[in-house]
Amino acid sequence: MTRALRIAGIALLAFAAWQALVTLTGLPRFILPGPGLVFGTLWTSRALIAEHAVVTATEVLLGLGLGAVLGFGSAILLAASPLARSVLRPMLVFSQAVPVFALAPILTLWLGYGLWSKVAMALLIIYFPVTSAFFDALMRTPPGWLELARVMNAAPSRILWRIRVPAALPGFASGLRLAAVYAPIGAIIGEWVGASRGLGYLMLLANGRAKIDLMFAALIVLAVLTLLVHAAVDALCRRLWER
Amino acid sequence: MIDAPALHLSGRATIGGTPIFGPLTLEAPAGEWTCLLGPSGVGKSTLLRLLAGLGEEVVFDGDLAAGDGAPLQGRVALMAQSDLLLPWLDATENVALGARLRGEAPQRDRARDVLVRVGLADHAGKRPHALSGGQRQRVALARTLMEDRPVVLLDEPFSALDARARARMQDLSAEVLAGRTVLHVTHDAGEAARLGTRVLVMSRDGLADVPPPDTRPPRPFDAGDTLAYQGKLMRLLMEAV
Numbered sequence: 001m002t003r004a005l006r007i008a009g010i011a012l013l014a015f016a017a018w019q020a021l022v023t024l025t026g027l028p029r030f031i032l033p034g035p036g037l038v039f040g041t042l043w044t045s046r047a048l049i050a051e052h053a054v055v056t057a058t059e060v061l062l063g064l065g066l067g068a069v070l071g072f073g074s075a076i077l078l079a080a081s082p083l084a085r086s087v088l089r090p091m092l093v094f095s096q097a098v099p100v101f102a103l104a105p106i107l108t109l110w111l112g113y114g115l116w117s118k119v120a121m122a123l124l125i126i127y128f129p130v131t132s133a134f135f136d137a138l139m140r141t142p143p144g145w146l147e148l149a150r151v152m153n154a155a156p157s158r159i160l161w162r163i164r165v166p167a168a169l170p171g172f173a174s175g176l177r178l179a180a181v182y183a184p185i186g187a188i189i190g191e192w193v194g195a196s197r198g199l200g201y202l203m204l205l206a207n208g209r210a211k212i213d214l215m216f217a218a219l220i221v222l223a224v225l226t227l228l229v230h231a232a233v234d235a236l237c238r239r240l241w242e243r
Numbered sequence: 244m245i246d247a248p249a250l251h252l253s254g255r256a257t258i259g260g261t262p263i264f265g266p267l268t269l270e271a272p273a274g275e276w277t278c279l280l281g282p283s284g285v286g287k288s289t290l291l292r293l294l295a296g297l298g299e300e301v302v303f304d305g306d307l308a309a310g311d312g313a314p315l316q317g318r319v320a321l322m323a324q325s326d327l328l329l330p331w332l333d334a335t336e337n338v339a340l341g342a343r344l345r346g347e348a349p350q351r352d353r354a355r356d357v358l359v360r361v362g363l364a365d366h367a368g369k370r371p372h373a374l375s376g377g378q379r380q381r382v383a384l385a386r387t388l389m390e391d392r393p394v395v396l397l398d399e400p401f402s403a404l405d406a407r408a409r410a411r412m413q414d415l416s417a418e419v420l421a422g423r424t425v426l427h428v429t430h431d432a433g434e435a436a437r438l439g440t441r442v443l444v445m446s447r448d449g450l451a452d453v454p455p456p457d458t459r460p461p462r463p464f465d466a467g468d469t470l471a472y473q474g475k476l477m478r479l480l481m482e483a484v
Binding site: 142144145147148149150151152153154155158159162163166167 | 331
């Protein structure tokens with residue numbers, strides 16, 4: 001309750017500062033509209049914004065889900081097999097040298113203007129953080145546990161699934177938390193490069209028509225969406241290993 | 244009832260060319276409690292790890308065997324200084340960990356019986372974070388018992404406990420591990436004086452066999468002969484290089 005009050009207080013303060021900036025500098029509304037105008041637009045255009053927000057949310061959640069599954073699998077493969085490590089790890093690191101943003105036009109070319117090119121962008125942007133956070137955690141199992149398991153004549157696959165994976169879940173969770181914030185970036189970039197739906201598309205459209213208030217309204221919804229996804233992932237992760 | 248073999252190790256060990264111990268010869272009699280006492284850094288733990296089949300980083304030049312000639316692999320249980328409990332499993336599941344890791348059916352009933360034996364009947368469903376240091380080390384002892392191996396290697400398992408919990412753990416361990424071949428690495432002269440049927444003092448020069456009092460362990464911590472023997476061990480430790 002006090003936390004909610006505090007957050008509301010901070011938000012109010014930020015909006016007051018925003019309004020003060022607009023009033024004091026006398027900036028025209030097509031450069032920086034005031035919060036009153038933006039929230040007014042947010043309310044009057046709620047159906048339009050909601051329609052596009054659903055598209056972006058779908059892209060983000062699909063990208064996040066697929067990226068999490070792929071990252072989980074890749075990290076396990078890398079941790080379980082020295083061969084996979086020696087072959088795939090350099091490739092993985094090299095792939096990070098290619099800016100993901102630069103791939104957006106190619107993805108749009110391959111996967112079209114629809115949902116999947118954006119899902120692929122979100123997936124690509126989160127794949128590395130998820131994989132590397134989980135992989136690092138898998139390789140840092142306390143040595144005492146591994147030795148105990150060996151003295152108990154445990155099979156390597158059981159050591160992996162019974163000890164290394166559960167011990168590394170907090171690392172996987174921190175990767176997922178990062179991913180929750182990164183995934184919307186991927187989806188928006190994808191929409192900017194080529195889309196007919198989604199908040200990123202709506203922002204470009206509003207910008208082109210000098211509807212800066214609509215642009216800001218979409219931006220606020222995007223920020224709230226990102227916060228919600230992050231909070232959901234955080235809650236899920238807590239349940240994941242605190243059972 | 245337990246067919247416990249003697250332990251034999253003779254040779255020298257190095258890590259990356261740096262000598263760790265030896266040459267020395269260690270004999271741990273079958274079914275007896277041998278304490279290996281010495282200051283930090285003389286290679287006690289390395290020696291124990293070799294017997295446990297661990298320590299790939301160690302180059303060991305010599306031989307290492309069970310008295311009956313059969314391999315030690317699969318006949319050894321290890322209890323370390325840290326309890327090594329898995330925080331996401333409760334006490335019962337931690338005790339039954341070995342079966343789980345070998346893909347055998349977990350014997351939850353037997354695990355609970357063993358927990359009763361170490362005095363943790365009321366804590367079977369608790370996770371490690373809800374237990375005290377002494378209770379956690381009891382769970383580790385129960386896990387060691389659950390493995391039911393004839394050879395038990397103890398690597399300073401009580402050194403992190405307070406004096407009272409330590410004395411209780413010593414009594415309990417002496418009771419429940421009786422009949423097995425125990426090799427107990429410790430740097431605590433009092434502990435060796437209470438528990439060892441054979442006490443070896445390890446220094447850079449090798450091993451010195453210091454016969455303990457004739458009484459059966461666990462010896463009372465306040466008995467005259469135990470205290471005198473503890474003093475003698477302490478003297479040897481202080482004079483060792």
